[in-house]
Amino acid sequence: MQAHRAQLSRRINVRRSLATAMTVAVLAYSVIAVVVRARPLSNLLGLVVAVGSPYVPLAALVALALAIRCRRVLLAVVAASVVIATLAVQFSWYYLSNPVDVGQHIDIRVLSSNLRKGQADASVFVALAKQGADVVTVSELTPAAVRAFAHAGMDDTFPYSVLIPEKGAAGFGLWSRFPVTEVRLPKHRNTGIAAARLDVPGVRFDPLIASIHIMSPVASDQNSFAAWQFGIDGTKQELTDFASDTDPGAVIVAGDFNSTPDMRQFRDLATNGYRDAVDQTGAGFTPTFPSNEWFPPLITIDHVLTRNAAAASIKTVEMPGSDHRSLLATVRIPLDPTTP
Structure with missing residues (x-):
């Protein structure tokens, strides 16, 4: 019985570690995308990263969900910050109008x-x-x-x-x-x-x-x-x-x-x-x-x-x-x- 519990605990820890690693990887990509977007592109790899920027908020949301599930408080805070930052960038461009009055x-x-x-x-x-x-x-x-x-x-x-x-x-x-x-x-x-x-x-x-x-x-x-x-x-x-x-x-x-x-x-x-x-x-x-x-x-x-x-x-x-x-x-x- 104890051996079974120990094996189950190891499996849970392995899954939690994998989820944590995935969270870190997704957050790292999200942060890199935000940085790349802000700078002039100098190579094709940076261009590929920048092109994916509209989907970074979704990736950051996945990271946030994984961090919460793994009970990684610090990662969850970082993920929430990235979600807010990336949404602010994308939402303002596509959904907030900035009209100009040209008169007649x-x-x-x-x-x-x-x-x-x-x-x-x-x-x-x-x-x-x-x-x-x-x-x-x-x-x-x-x-x-x-x-x-x-x-x-x-x-x-x-x-x-x-x-x-x-x-x-x-x-x-x-x-x-x-x-x-x-x-x-x-x-x-x-x-x-x-x-x-x-x-x-x-x-x-x-x-x-x-x-x-x-x-x-x-x-x-x-x-x-x-x-x-x-x-x-x-x-x-x-x-x-x-x-x-x-x-x-x-x-x-x-x-x-x-x-x-x-x-x-x-x-x-x-x-x-x-x-x-x-x-x-x-x-x-x-x-x-x-x-x-x-x-x-x-x-x-x-x-x-x-x-x-x-x-x-x-x-x-x-x-x-x-x-x-x-x-x-x-x-x-x-x-x-x-x-x-």
Whole structure:
């Protein structure tokens, strides 16, 4: 009998030790993720850790439950602190709105889509655009996709465009209900941008709309982290150029940034007056990629940034044929930004 009790006690101790070790490991990962999120990324491993940051609160909750079950008071206190800290970071970005009052304004609806090398369903895409958009921005635009969209009636509703189609994933462009004037600024490495000024009735300063695509840090079979870094740096310079070229006019930049809000380099883009639409509206955690798997999208790499304008709403929409969910945003453009 005593031998049986001793064996049972050993089993309990072993399980408690394993649970404690798991708790420590999960907490260590959670703390590392918080630290990595706060600093500029310097390698692919850090990027992977940062991408998982939205799920760190769940991991910390598991650690808290394990610590309580193991009766590890100190670990439970640490786990509770990590849960609170990580929730504060994630909740504030996705769920707390930070609206901007732009005074008298006109709403412009923006549809932004990655076409997956032109494979997005043209009829669905054009129907969605006609129903819900005034301006459309796309990446991975191919010559075949341009023809398919034209056949589906895109040009009937959006007669103005700046299109730079290419084979594979290198093409990009935009369509508009409003007349456009293409903006040509110095181009930067590993970043594709099509930009235009919109002639919007009633708006004193023509707003600028840009379609963007930054190279993925994990493109194909190569470690393209350095290329992604060049793309981010180039994009920041492009945004600075847009601000200088348009001020005090509005700027809308939409597309596939191949970056999540938990990457410091992406958050650094939201300076010089630029703000992320989700952060403005508190729209919630709505991942956009990958959207063509049996499981739901896991990460948010498609974004809409605004300057001298305010995002009123943003949501994701399924796009058949693409591996990204599309974004539908409503942006308030001030009629006269110089008027108090």
